[in-house]
Amino acid sequence: MNRETFQELSLIRLKESEALLKDGCWDGAYYLCGYTIECALKACISKKTKEHDFPPPRSTIEKYYTHNLKLLMESAGLDVQLKQDMKNDKELEVNWYTIAAWNESCRYERHSDSEAKDLFLAIKDPNHGVLKWLKHHW
Numbered sequence: 001m002n003r004e005t006f007q008e009l010s011l012i013r014l015k016e017s018e019a020l021l022k023d024g025c026w027d028g029a030y031y032l033c034g035y036t037i038e039c040a041l042k043a044c045i046s047k048k049t050k051e052h053d054f055p056p057p058r059s060t061i062e063k064y065y066t067h068n069l070k071l072l073m074e075s076a077g078l079d080v081q082l083k084q085d086m087k088n089d090k091e092l093e094v095n096w097y098t099i100a101a102w103n104e105s106c107r108y109e110r111h112s113d114s115e116a117k118d119l120f121l122a123i124k125d126p127n128h129g130v131l132k133w134l135k136h137h138w
Contacts, residue, residue, distance in 0.1 A: 017030075
């Protein structure tokens with residue numbers, strides 16, 4: 001996997017979640033929305049990797065193989081920047097906290113139309129969306 005693949009997958013997952021929303025498939029849309037952000041964060045992490053660098057310590061690499069969006073934000077080295085930007089953009093802050101509640105175990109849960117739509121909008125908001133913010137860093 002490389003950075004471009006993660007960028008592409010992020011956009012594909014967003015498109016798939018939108019299609020599921022239009023079909024009223026709230027659970028699947030909610031689940032794929034989380035993977036939209038996971039892939040975007042992994043693209044940000046990939047950007048930090050240099051072609052000829054020796055691999056980082058195993059403990060660092062293991063942090064990359066998680067579905068925890070907060071840990072991935074830290075691994076990407078963007079957590080401090082996000083906190084600063086959220087101080088100036090309260091809508092971005094609300095959107096991030098909406099998304100940060102997602103986790104991979106949501107695949108075993110039911111989600112309402114409003115939960116799925118809120119998560120999708122937190123990602124895709126054209127001015128304050130988390131994906132827009134991440135694209136500046138991937």
